[in-house]
Amino acid sequence: MTSTAVETLVNLAEIPDRGRALVATRPIKPGEVILSDSPLLLYPASAAAASTCCSRCFRSLPSSATRCTFHCSNSPAAASFCSPRCLASHTPYLCLALSRLPISIPPDLLSPAFFLLAAYNLAVNSPSDFQRLLSLHGAASAPADVDASALHSLLSSVVPSPPSGFSLELTTTLLSKDKANAFGLMEPFDGGDRSVRAYGVYPNASFFNHDCLPNACRFDYVDKGGERNTDIVVRAIHDIPEGREVCLSYFPVNWRFAERQKRLLEDYGFRCECDRCMVEKDWSDDEEEDDAQEEEDEGMEEDEGDEAMESVEEDAIDVDGDEDSKFPHAYFFVRYVCDRDNCGGTLAPLPPSTDGTLSNLMECNVCGSLKTEVNADQDGGQTSNGIMLD
Numbered sequence: 216m217t218s219t220a221v222e223t224l225v226n227l228a229e230i231p232d233r234g235r236a237l238v239a240t241r242p243i244k245p246g247e248v249i250l251s252d253s254p255l256l257l258y259p260a261s262a263a264a265a266s267t268c269c270s271r272c273f274r275s276l277p278s279s280a281t282r283c284t285f286h287c288s289n290s291p292a293a294a295s296f297c298s299p300r301c302l303a304s305h306t307p308y309l310c311l312a313l314s315r316l317p318i319s320i321p322p323d324l325l326s327p328a329f330f331l332l333a334a335y336n337l338a339v340n341s342p343s344d345f346q347r348l349l350s351l352h353g354a355a356s357a358p359a360d361v362d363a364s365a366l367h368s369l370l371s372s373v374v375p376s377p378p379s380g381f382s383l384e385l386t387t388t389l390l391s392k393d394k395a396n397a398f399g400l401m402e403p404f405d406g407g408d409r410s411v412r413a414y415g416v417y418p419n420a421s422f423f424n425h426d427c428l429p430n431a432c433r434f435d436y437v438d439k440g441g442e443r444n445t446d447i448v449v450r451a452i453h454d455i456p457e458g459r460e461v462c463l464s465y466f467p468v469n470w471r472f473a474e475r476q477k478r479l480l481e482d483y484g485f486r487c488e489c490d491r492c493m494v495e496k497d498w499s500d501d502e503e504e505d506d507a508q509e510e511e512d513e514g515m516e517e518d519e520g521d522e523a524m525e526s527v528e529e530d531a532i533d534v535d536g537d538e539d540s541k542f543p544h545a546y547f548f549v550r551y552v553c554d555r556d557n558c559g560g561t562l563a564p565l566p567p568s569t570d571g572t573l574s575n576l577m578e579c580n581v582c583g584s585l586k587t588e589v590n591a592d593q594d595g596g597q598t599s600n601g602i603m604l605d
């Protein structure tokens with residue numbers, strides 16, 4: 216699969232204590248596409264996702280009543296394809312391996328097993344891409360939440376003709392690459408809990424480091440028509456000066472400090488020292504709990520992300536004229552976090568037009584809503600006042 220940097224807006228650089236990073240080669244405008252990247256590999260997030268989406272392009276399959284799907288003759292039950300084109304471009308090696316996976320596989324091993332089979336398939340069918348996968352960042356040991364040796368012995372009896380180097384060590388290495396680099400491609404937002412349809416590992420997007428107040432965010436459009444529907448597209452949230460590192464948030468930005476630090480340490484092996492964390496580390500637990508309690512008392516039924524969001528929005532009111540505000544980054548939440556119920560996605564402007572005119576339409580990277588950009592200077596920075604266009 217190919218990847219394109221639309222123009223070289225970022226260069227790879229080595230930054231002490233952060234490893235490789237992507238740095239702006241020129242000033243980047245709000246909404247500009249920084250990178251459009253195609254996956255090295257994709258795999259279903261669950262058994263349900265595997266049975267309801269195309270095994271090649273990961274678009275939703277038609278509902279069962281009208282289902283018209285295509286199957287590999289070697290192993291018809293293992294994978295379904297949405298079109299003759301997807302069937303023609305699949306790799307029978309992977310179908311065969313999937314068809315041999317025992318139905319009794321423990322649920323927590325299923326998604327890592329899908330990943331490993333996709334990775335071994337890459338080793339067999341595209342050795343240069345497999346080398347790119349191996350060159351990505353990964354911890355020295357297997358992720359704590361996956362039993363690598365159980366998985367390896369289970370797959371040893373499944374993998375058709377093992378790629379060279381097939382070993383527990385390779386399995387462990389691959390699992391750590393997946394943990395540090397996989398992006399979730401989400402099911403369409405329906406107002407409830409977000410669920411992941413598939414995971415993908417992207418060779419260039421894997422160089423974006425994390426920041427709890429990112430200056431870019433990524434979009435995916437898996438169900439769209441045409442080619443390259445599984446690309447991820449990274450766009451600037453606001454102006455990024457030349458020489459500044461471009462960062463994404465590895466999870467929804469409205470997570471609380473403790474939750475963010477835990478995830479970053481457990482899954483990515485580092486303590487975050489971004490500007491936002493440096494402020495929030497001094498917040499007491501009581502302060503965070505008080506915010507939650509107040510909302511419970513008020514009978515609010517919001518998830519954790521919404522609670523965090525609510526408290527920073529209150530602080531945003533302080534921030535407008537008060538330099539001592541306890542949360543100087545509240546402006547970010549007012550302007551760039553989606554306020555649709557249960558969403559909490561990040562907003563970035565649509566790309567500028569071909570003549571360079573900036574768009575005033577902000578797109579949410581979770582629910583897909585479009586809303587007009589808020590000028591916080593005009594409305595006091597207190598409310599997003601967005602117009603939902605969808």
Ligand SMILES: C[S@@+](CC[C@H](N)C(=O)[O-])C[C@H]1O[C@@H](n2cnc3c(N)ncnc32)[C@H](O)[C@@H]1O
Nearest residue numbers: 232233234235352395421422423424425483485
């Ligand atoms: C997806 S990779 C990003 C690219 C990576 N820096 C590299 O050298 O390939 C994720 C890893 O980058 C490092 N990283 C990302 N964000 C960081 C940050 N804010 N501070 C320190 N290390 C970070 C961590 O080691 C993390 O596991």
